[in-house]
Amino acid sequence: xxxxxxxxxxxxxxxxxxxxxxxxxxxxxxxxxxxxxxxxxxxxxxxxxxxxxxxxxxxxxxxxxxxxxxxxxxxxxxxxxxxxxxxxxxxxxxxxxxxxxxxxxxxxxxxxxxxxxxxxxxxxxxxxxxxxxxxxxxxxxxxxxxxxxxxxxxxxxxxxxxxxxxxxxxxxxxxxxxxxxxxxxxxxxxxxxxxxxxxxxxxxxxxxxxxxxxxxxxxxxxxxxxxxxxxxxx
Amino acid sequence: xxxxxxxxxxxxxxxxxxxxxxxxxxxxxxxxxxxxxxxxxxxxxxxxxxxxxxxxxxxxxxxxxxxxxxxxxxxxxxxxxxxxxxxxxxxxxxxxxxxxxxxxxxxxxxxxxxxxxxxxxxxxxxxxxxxxxxxxxxxxxxxxxxxxxxxxxxxxxxxxxxxxxxxxxxxxxxxxxxxxxxxxxxxxxxxxxxxxxxxxxxxxxxxxxxxxxxxxxxxxxxxxxxxxxxxxxxxxxxxxxxxxxxxxxxxxxxxxxxxxxxxxxxxxxxxxxxxxxxxxxxxxxxxxxxxxxxxxxxxxxxxxxxxxxxxxxxxxxxxxxxxxxxxxxxxxxxxxxxxxxxxxxxxxxxxxxxxxxxxxxxxxxxxxxxxxxxxxxxxxxxxxxxxxxxxxxxxxxxxxxxxxxxxxxxxxxxxxxxxxxxxxxxxxxxxxxxxxxxxxxxxxxxxxxxxxxxxxxxxxxxxxxxxxxxxxxxxxxxxxxxxxxxxxxxxxxxxxxxxxxxxxxxxxxxxxxxxxxxxxxxxxxxxxxxxxxxxxxxxxxxxxxxxxxxxxxxxxxxxxxxxxxxxxxxxxxxxxxxxxxxxxxxxxxxxxxxxxxxxxxxxx
Numbered sequence: 017x018x019x020x021x022x023x024x025x026x027x028x029x030x031x032x033x034x035x036x037x038x039x040x041x042x043x044x045x046x047x048x049x050x051x052x053x054x055x056x057x058x059x060x061x062x063x064x065x066x067x068x069x070x071x072x073x074x075x076x077x078x079x080x081x082x083x084x085x086x087x088x089x090x091x092x093x094x095x096x097x098x099x100x101x102x103x104x105x106x107x108x109x110x111x112x113x114x115x116x117x118x119x120x121x122x123x124x125x126x127x128x129x130x131x132x133x134x135x136x137x138x139x140x141x142x143x144x145x146x147x148x149x150x151x152x153x154x155x156x157x158x159x160x161x162x163x164x165x166x167x168x169x170x171x172x173x174x175x176x177x178x179x180x181x182x183x184x185x186x187x188x189x190x191x192x193x194x195x196x197x198x199x200x201x202x203x204x205x206x207x208x209x210x211x212x213x214x215x216x217x218x219x220x221x222x223x224x225x226x227x228x229x230x231x232x233x234x235x236x237x238x239x240x241x242x243x244x245x246x247x248x249x250x
Numbered sequence: 251x252x253x254x255x256x257x258x259x260x261x262x263x264x265x266x267x268x269x270x271x272x273x274x275x276x277x278x279x280x281x282x283x284x285x286x287x288x289x290x291x292x293x294x295x296x297x298x299x300x301x302x303x304x305x306x307x308x309x310x311x312x313x314x315x316x317x318x319x320x321x322x323x324x325x326x327x328x329x330x331x332x333x334x335x336x337x338x339x340x341x342x343x344x345x346x347x348x349x350x351x352x353x354x355x356x357x358x359x360x361x362x363x364x365x366x367x368x369x370x371x372x373x374x375x376x377x378x379x380x381x382x383x384x385x386x387x388x389x390x391x392x393x394x395x396x397x398x399x400x401x402x403x404x405x406x407x408x409x410x411x412x413x414x415x416x417x418x419x420x421x422x423x424x425x426x427x428x429x430x431x432x433x434x435x436x437x438x439x440x441x442x443x444x445x446x447x448x449x450x451x452x453x454x455x456x457x458x459x460x461x462x463x464x465x466x467x468x469x470x471x472x473x474x475x476x477x478x479x480x481x482x483x484x485x486x487x488x489x490x491x492x493x494x495x496x497x498x499x500x501x502x503x504x505x506x507x508x509x510x511x512x513x514x515x516x517x518x519x520x521x522x523x524x525x526x527x528x529x530x531x532x533x534x535x536x537x538x539x540x541x542x543x544x545x546x547x548x549x550x551x552x553x554x555x556x557x558x559x560x561x562x563x564x565x566x567x568x569x570x571x572x573x574x575x576x577x578x579x580x581x582x583x584x585x586x587x588x589x590x591x592x593x594x595x596x597x598x599x600x601x602x603x604x605x606x607x608x609x610x611x612x613x614x615x616x617x618x619x620x621x622x623x624x625x626x627x628x629x630x631x632x633x634x635x636x637x638x639x640x641x642x643x644x645x646x647x648x649x650x651x652x653x654x655x656x657x658x659x660x661x662x663x664x665x666x667x668x669x670x671x672x673x674x675x676x677x678x679x680x681x682x683x684x685x686x687x688x689x690x691x692x693x694x695x696x697x698x699x700x701x702x703x704x705x706x707x708x709x710x711x712x713x714x715x716x717x718x719x720x721x722x723x724x725x726x727x728x729x730x731x732x733x734x735x736x737x738x739x740x741x742x743x744x745x746x747x748x749x750x751x752x753x754x755x756x757x758x759x760x761x762x763x764x765x766x767x768x769x770x771x772x773x774x775x776x777x778x779x780x781x782x783x784x785x786x787x788x789x790x791x792x793x794x795x796x797x798x799x800x801x802x803x804x805x806x807x808x809x810x811x812x813x814x815x816x817x818x819x820x821x822x823x824x825x826x827x828x829x830x831x832x833x834x835x836x837x838x839x840x841x842x843x844x845x846x847x848x849x850x851x852x853x854x
Contacts, residue, residue, distance in 0.1 A: 073556040075549035076360075077488075080323035084481065097481045100323040101471040103367070110419055111360075113409050113443055114572050115548055115560040206488055208325075208497075208554035239545040240562045240572045 062154040063214050064124050065107070065194060065201060069235055071211035072109075074117030078203035078212060079105035085202040086195055106180075106192045107203050110228040116235040118228040119212070121203075122180045122194035124154050130181055130190070133172035136162050147190065156181075156193040163189045178227050253280050254475035255318045255756035260293070261370045261392065263385060265459050266308050266377030270392045275371060281759065282846060284766075285317035285371065287354045287732035288773035290333030293374060294352060295776060298335060299853060301783045302346030305337035305451075306433065306458040308378035314365065314424075314464070317735025318756055321366030321472045323484055325491050326740030328550035330362030330447070331355070331732055337458070338435040338451040338613070338668060339713040340689040342792075344785025351688055351781045353450030353712050356732055357424070358550035358558075359441040361466060364422035368468030375459060384425075384463040386416070389470065397462040402428060404606040406574070408463070409443040416465055425463035426453040427608020429656040433457050434666040436613035436691075440605060444558070444574035445550070448610040450690065450712050475758025483755060491554045491743055500739060501547055503536035504557030505579035509587075510535040512579065516699040516807030519588045519692070521642065522619035523685045523796055526696045527805025530592035534582055538594050543573065555739055566595040576601040580716075583694030584615025589622060589648060596645030603649060607656035613668055614655065616691035618648055620669040620684055629678045636660040682795040688713035688786065697797045699810035705820055708791045711777035722827050726770030733773065772845040775837050778830070779850045788835050791821065 080100030087104050088095040098104075107121040128149060136146035146162035147169050149155070165188030173181040181190045194201075196214070204212045251258045258280070260273045275289070283292040290313045297311050304310070312334050319327035336353035365373060368387050375385070379394070382401040386393045400408055400415075405427040412423055423441060430437035430453030437453030438446045447453075474480045491497050499507060509531060512518045516526030532538065542564060547556035557578075563571045576582060577597060585591065585600045604611040618640075624630045625640045632639060636654065638661075640647045654662030664672055669691055673684035685692045690713020697704040702720030709725070710718035717738065719725035727746065731738050734749060744752070746763045753761040793812070801811035825832050829841035842848050 070546070073547050073549040075551065075553050075556065077323070077325075077552050077554070080552060084323070089477065091477055094478075096478050099471055099474060099477070099481070100484075103469045103471075111442070113406070113413070113574075115442075115546070115574060117548065208488070208492060208549075209556065239560075241570065 062124060063196065063199075063216055064154075065121050065196075065204065066213050066215045067119050068211045068213070069116070069118070069231070071209045072117050072119060073209055073211070074109055074111055074115075075208065076102055076109045078107050078119060078207055079109060081202040081206035082107050082197075085197050106194050110232065112232040112236070114236045114240050116232050116239060118231050118235070120178055120180065120228050122156060122192070123177070124156070124194065125177060128156060129172040129176040130156060130169035130193075133168040135166060135168060136164065153196050153199060155196055157195075158190050158193070160189060165189045251277055251280075252759070253277060254473055254758045255322075256280055256285075256371050257366070257369050257470075257472065259370055261368075261373045261387070263373065263375050263392065263394070264377040265375060265379040265383065265394065265461060268394055270394075272370075273374075281757075282769060283773060283776075284730070284733040284753075284769055285320075286315045286329065286331040286735050287333060287356070287729060288769065289372065289733065290315040290331055290354065291352060291773055291776050291780070293372070294333050294335065295780060295850070297374075297376070298780075301785065302348050303335060304348040305335045305350055305455060308459070309376065310335045310455060310458075312375045312452070312455050312459065312461075313372060314361075314375075315372040316362035316365050317733055318472075318753065320735040321363040322474065322480075322756065323552050324736065324752060325484075325487055325743070326550070326553040326555060326737040327735045328358045328360065328362055328553055329356050329732070329735050329737055330359075330365065332357070332439060332447040332452040334450075334452060334455045336450050336690070336712060337433075337454045338690060340670065341785045341787075342789050343787070346785055349784040349786070351690075351712055351784065351786065352777050353452065354732065354777075355438070355447040355449045355452045355712075357439065357441060357445050357447040358553070358737060359422070359424075359445040360551045361422040361424050361441055361464075362735060363551045364466045364468055366468070366472050367470055368466050369470040373464070375461065378458065379460040382431075382460050382462050384412075384465065385461065387464070387466045387468075389468050400462050401431060404428060405440045405608050406443045406602075406606050412463060412465070418467065421465045421467045423463055423465045426456050426461075427606060427656070429608040429666075430454060430457035431462075432656065432658050432666070434609060434655060434658065436610040436617075436666075436668055437608050438610045440608055442574075444560075444576075444605050446605065446610070449612060449715065451610075453608050474756045476755045480752075480755040483752065487743070487748075488554070491740075494743055496742055497554055500555035500557045503540070504555075504559060505739075506536040506539055506559070506577050506582055508579050509577065509582050512583075512695070513587065514806065516802055516805050516810055517696050517703070519583050519616075519619075519685075519694045519696045520804075521590055522588060522616075522623040522683060523692065523696050523794075524623070524683075524800055525804045526699050526802050526807060526810065528587035528590075528592075529804065530590075531587060533592040534577060534586045534594050534597055539577055539582075542594055543598055550737070553737065553740070555737075557739060561598075563595045563598050566593070568595055568599040571599060571602065573598045573602050574605065580694045581611045581615075584612050585618075585648070588615050588619045588694070589644075590642040591645055591648070592643065593645055600645065600648055600652065603652050607652065609652075609656060612693045613691040614652065615694075616685055617655070617665055617669050617672065618651055620672060620680075621651070621665065623683055624672075624676055624680055629676055629680055634661065682799065685794050685796065686714055687793065688790050690714045692716070697793065698800070698802050698812060699807045701812055701817060701820060704793055704797060704812055704817065705824060708793050708821065709824065711774065711781055722771075722824065726767060726774055728770075729773045730766055730770040733769075768845065772847060775841065775845055775847055776850065778835070779837060779847065779854070782834070782836055783854055786835075788825075788833055791835070793817075
């Protein structure tokens with residue numbers, strides 16, 4: 017599993033060497049998520065959350081750190097980090113039996129099926145639909161003014177990728193897209209195990225979009241040498 | 251409610267009537283008993299008004315208590331305390347047939363925080379269902395569902411099947427195995443296929459209610475009083491953990507780190523507590539486990555320690571079997587050193603079996619060790635053991651016995667009651683090496699070379715307990731650790747001041763160190779009063795004769811043994827310090843007033 021995925025993981029050479037050096041068998045995968053070929057002439061450098069599954073212990077500190085930073089509360093006119101309600105987090109850890117843990121977050125897909133699915137016409141000046149890509153960070157952002165809550169983006173993500181986008185239970189507008197916390201992701205910062213990192217990626221890359229169940233299966237095989245039946249209820 | 255950080259709400263479920271209701275927790279109880287073990291004890295006291303209740307009767311409540319830290323991102327705050335009246339302990343002279351102590355048992359994982367996410371500070375289950383059921387909780391929606399299809403299922407398989415049934419990975423669950431269903435008196439409650447509320451028969455009480463499992467999912471969040479300071483303190487605490495040396499120590503080997511060091515110090519349970527040093531300890535120690543078994547570390551909710559290790563057996567009879575956890579210090583000692591087992595692969599298979607069948611591995615290993623000694627001394631023969639050749643170090647024989655115990659088959663029926671019941675039956679002086687206090691088996695720390703631990707075992711309110719503490723101060727302190735919801739392994743990073751600071755920020759009231767110390771003492775005393783009412787007296791705080799007779803013969807601490815007079819003096823001083831009567835152990839009226847426990851007087 018490790019070798020196969022590393023072959024596809026098209027991150028910078030420095031990181032590549034770093035991870036190999038940690039020890040043969042380190043698996044680092046961008047976001048989640050299986051292979052999909054995508055070419056783009058745009059040479060933009062993006063950064064994305066990478067998971068080292070050999071280090072992740074499933075503690076869910078990332079969920080609380082993400083949630084705290086992305087759901088601030090206003091106290092006396094000051095915006096302060098929230099309490100870290102894990103249900104609001106953009107990164108979610110899936111637990112499995114046999115014991116593997118798979119953190120899942122938005123992969124900043126180069127081809128964004130979610131944006132493709134958005135039915136709101138692109139703005140003539142900015143080229144933005146209700147769902148659009150952030151010009152610097154490359155994150156997927158929802159313009160709450162324009163969004164009509166049709167949930168087509170969430171359906172596209174569920175069908176074609178790992179099902180990251182979830183409509184808000186009330187407004188039906190999309191949530192859970194990774195914000196990279198504006199460039200300094202709190203999940204990376206506070207992971208007690210160094211299992212998460214922000215790695216440079218090229219837009220022009222082979223791309224992972226695997227469901228957590230599939231990753232879990234590969235990890236079970238790696239950790240326990242078992243072809244385990246995957247029992248995650250989700 | 252003035253006190254922040256709580257929902258102020260308990261979920262009451264009566265499995266006899268199917269009634270489900272929310273009850274408000276009195277504000278005074280929250281401040282006086284805090285949560286977890288403490289608040290659980292207060293609830294138990296209120297619900298059991300008379301002594302002598304049969305612990306397996308529908309009236310005995312099974313109480314699941316997270317603490318005020320649970321659900322908040324306080325590092326290592328994953329614990330849930332299960333409180334009930336023990337089905338496993340008994341008094342030496344009590345007028346009540348069913349006299350038993352309180353029982354509290356503490357588990358990590360994710361279910362404690364999830365109970366709080368569902369909007370409750372605790373769950374109280376009473377009654378008895380007429381068929382196997384499980385409880386499904388999604389915030390305010392609570393259902394009692396049929397579990398007939400799952401009855402009889404071992405915990406590992408059940409964990410997988412249950413996730414499928416629930417069809418949503420956000421559910422956090424806990425459950426019993428066949429041992430709990432069959433009312434083995436030291437059956438435990440398991441979650442994530444290996445973490446356990448192990449001690450004191452919590453799984454037996456759950457089984458007596460025909461309750462297979464509890465599944466919880468919630469989307470709420472506890473609040474805190476002083477938000478800004480709280481989140482700043484969380485960041486500071488996380489950084490502290492990151493920089494702490496002990497964090498790396500826990501990650502490296504968990505409690506298995508001390509398997510070898512304890513052995514060298516002569517403090518390990520070896521050969522049914524005959525010795526404190528196991529000469530083959532390296533063979534089942536942390537280095538061997540790392541080389542031969544472990545694949546990965548994993549952690550409980552927001553915990554930076556990751557002391558739990560999973561792996562796979564790679565050689566021998568059990569090759570390619572997956573193991574969820576262990577050896578830990580307790581499981582590795584009780585099913586390893588204590589049974590003279592030096593085969594790590596066999597040991598792992600035994601640990602897996604204990605978890606899978608749902609038994610407290612401490613009591614289980616102690617019970618097998620007792621039978622091995624009785625067999626070795628020819629007090630019992632193979633016929634008594636249904637043909638099992640139960641020799642020291644015998645993995646296969648131990649495995650046969652474990653299965654018999656879980657299913658109460660033949661000798662397993664008696665062995666499922668623990669060493670006290672076995673020695674009562676076997677007689678012939680076997681009580682001298684029946685290693686229990688109040689019917690509760692001792693854990694993996696041996697006593698000949700550690701009188702403080704001896705006092706801890708003798709005076710623990712749930713029967714012999716290695717987590718009790720060796721004097722009044724540590725005991726009261728440990729009570730608080732079990733009450734706030736933080737893990738005792740992480741306590742070193744908090745200490746009294748850290749616990750107090752966090753609790754004050756969460757609740758918004760001044761929970762200074764003295765107030766918290768007093769709460770710890772109050773909780774410990776309420777437990778004691780409960781036991782006193784059941785008929786437990788000083789004679790019940792009795793260590794087995796072995797520790798005063800059988801000096802160690804192996805290792806650097808050869809010759810170590812407890813001195814009777816000296817130990818008695820230690821105990822006298824302890825009781826005086828506690829403010830308890832030296833003979834009856836009844837807390838004095840002055841003590842009751844000091845601790846706001848006067849309300850117990852008219853129930854005594």
